[in-house]
Amino acid sequence: MEEKAETKYAEVPQHEEHASKDKDQPEGGAVRLQAKMSLINGVTVIVGSIIGSGIFISPTGVLVHTGSVNMALIVWIVSGIFSMIGAYCYAELGCMIKKSGADYAYIMETFGPFLAFIRLWVECMIVRPCSQAIVALTFSIYILTPMFPECTPPTESVRLLAAACICLLTFVNCWDVKWSTLVQDTFTYAKLVALFIIMGTGVYQLCTGHTEYFTFENTETDITKLSLAFYSGLFAYNGWNYLNFIIEELQDPVRNLPRAIAISLVTVTVTYVFTNVAFYTTLSPLEVRGSTAVAVTFAERLYGPMAWIIPVFVAMSTFGAVNGVLLTSSRLFYAGACEGQMPEILTMIQVTRLTPTPAVLCIAMLSLIYLASDNVYSLINYVGFATWLSIGLAVVCIPYLRWKRPDLERPIRVNLFFPIIYIIATIFITVVPCIASPVDTGYGALIIFTGVPVYFVFIYWKNKPQCIRRFLFAFTVFMQKIMVVVGAEKPAQV
Template sequence: MSKSGSIKDGEKGPYDAVPTNGEGGGDEIKLEAKMSLLNGVTVIVGSIIGSGIFVSPTGVLKYTGSVNASLLVWTASGLFSMVGAYCYAELGCMIRKSGADYAYIMETFGPFMAFIRLWVECMIVRPCSQAIVALTFSIYVLKPVFPDCSPPDDAVRMLAACCICILAFINCWDVKWATRVQDVFTYAKLLALFIIIITGVYQLCTGHTEHFTFKDTKTEVTSIALSFYSGLFAYNGWNYLNFIIEELKDPVRNLPKAIGISCTLVTIVYVLTNVAFYTTLSPVEIEGSEAVAVTFANRLFGVMAWTIPVFVALSTFGAVNGILLTSSRLFYAGACEGQMPEILTMIQVSRLTPTPAVLCMALLSMLYLCSSDIFALINYVGFATWLSIGVSVLCLPWLRWAQPNLPRPIRVNLAFPIVYILATLFVTIVPMYASPIETGYGCLMILSSVPVYFAFIAWKNKPKFFQKSVVNATQFLQKIMLVVGKSKPAQV
């Protein structure tokens, strides 16, 4: 991953800031802090609320066995996410770099551990997740056109690819456009959920409470852990704002506020939405439904039932945008540390967006659209995702011990990271016993990062022909995309 040979402004290095006024001073080519507190809230809410709340109730109920137990899991999953987000607030204000988990692990445990996290997240988890949400979007868009059968597979994949391409263009064009898209579609998905919640409140007031019992509750440890997998999947995304902290105005003030507001709002909405579902649908109906919200609408909304698939489509469209907006910054952060190709560090000259990183994320996601077994792939690495987040939270007490003098605008009580780490061990180790095949594949995916690290990162004296090829490719892509390097990231 060579850092030499790219196009520079005069004699400037690839990490030096590039003046934009032609006089050698003034404005620099760099990511700008354009995001307000409201934008931060909508990024988190929009990233969390995707397809999960509309389909995950089935998975949670399957492993808990009863309605009341499933509601407890939804509440506990929200609290679990809040504790993790609270820990991330200290880390984000202490280590103000784009990349979140990756940056924290890099600062604490070094480049090898950080690269493992980067590899799993960038090459597998994020593009897979984005592909799945894009597929969900296209299925719900096409649902009204094919009311009595499943939409054609090719049409679903083509529409998903179009969704990713449109959002890639928006994110390449302007961060403000991307955040406006996030704002609008976050409001749309919240409106959909509020409609479901209000309907559920009406159902409660008319006495539909027969399903709220602990009957048939499963008490096996493995079942409890697997139920949290489904619940936590729906909450995934609470840490996404940390990935773009360089673009958030006044992060010390706005990051913890955005996290607190978002996680509280999502937890309340999720629990009330599940309550609404259970006022109308029995556990048997929910377990047999692939899209609980659509089944709910078909039972209660009559001729207006089509509105819910539309709102779910809007919800997933916003979620794809949130994943793309934040994931491209993870590629960018990894490249700034020399652990990904140099081209991904670069900023588009006129638009001031990380165009190469956005396009890389979009292309990887579209590659995963070719696979017919993406859901199994996500299950294989699900435990690795939570394990790596647990390692990120471990950075907090470790840095308290190893670097006590680091500036900490926010100081979290150490009880929070300790509780979070213990809970993370529970939801990762127990499913390894319950689903050894899936976790085995996940371990193989993680271990695949080791040869890549030693071949491309640790090995410094690469053959000259390889280095020259990398330089030529970098220069060609710079000319095509009109991008230049930014200033070296500030050290903590």
């Protein structure tokens, strides 16, 4: 987090000739992130990031807090609409502030470095690596479960396979953006196939009269418990803003960003609702409450000897989700470093592959560290409210910038009704669960506040002793030589 004015990039002359001849290099030899992602790539990034393990495990959490099947379906629909409104608001922000980093970049532009850093700290240090570790563990469990039919897979084996998954995808993302988007595309299609199989089975069940569980019986009336149901539902939709994190790599973002968001969110919402309908044509509310993996229970009831296909597709789904988190999270580290709020090495690009290799390796190493912890699920719960609070704060940027910066170019201009509705809903889903679960909220607030001293020591304090500056400079140069990276050419400011 050293001062940029004093940092000089190490030269890597042995690679300059090769880099200049690389077909992916931009004209003039500049080293920067390239816009290689098409509309279809953008759709698969969003869909692939959203559909991970959530749809296969969240139905239980939603039903527990709603009490009835029909109310659970309403929560799934409202959660989808809520996500669509947020994504629509992000379309204006993404086309107005064309910087990687999504809500971090928007908060930085609007409210300044302190609030932006707190958002960056929580997301980079805890939420993203924990989320990636959890999804990788889910992948491992579904892969290994068929190999241990009489018992649960050994913890060490699960963690080792999860680490191998993260390391493999780290290599892919360091090697070429096209490779990582190819992985994203392939596994997105695989997970959609799995869900279409489930939905097709559900349609058949509906046509044969299996509708006995679709009632409002035992609906929960406690508003605080219903708010917790939305936490479970929104967890499954988490990832709708991930394309905004890599907008600099999207071709024609003004045209493709809103289209990718619209196509993705409609697809995911319809898929989620009909998948839940399929579950409840076969499984009773009691069975869903008692299941840790609803899709597997559903398959065991209906597919007989072919029930193994669902765990395989769930594993493929989570594999793609790990890639999506890795692809977008590395760009968040990169965006923070470009603003001087992360170590400068994270701003640099590999000279021949044109990928943000240091940022990719950083998120991967943090994820591997969290694999050693048994409490990553609790950490995610603690900061869940902070995630939605920061996304709500990013949406506040829309009316604030309309007032303060009316001169900014806005290729997409949303009706202010949508951000206002989203802000009100965000207040509801953050404040009410705080009342229902004050302990988790307290731990979450404590985690957030740990970023305050880090900000003042490493960022706000500019006049550091010369010995510290020399150490940071030497560290940056050493890491440059190890990874063969140079500073990226900054895009034009908006």
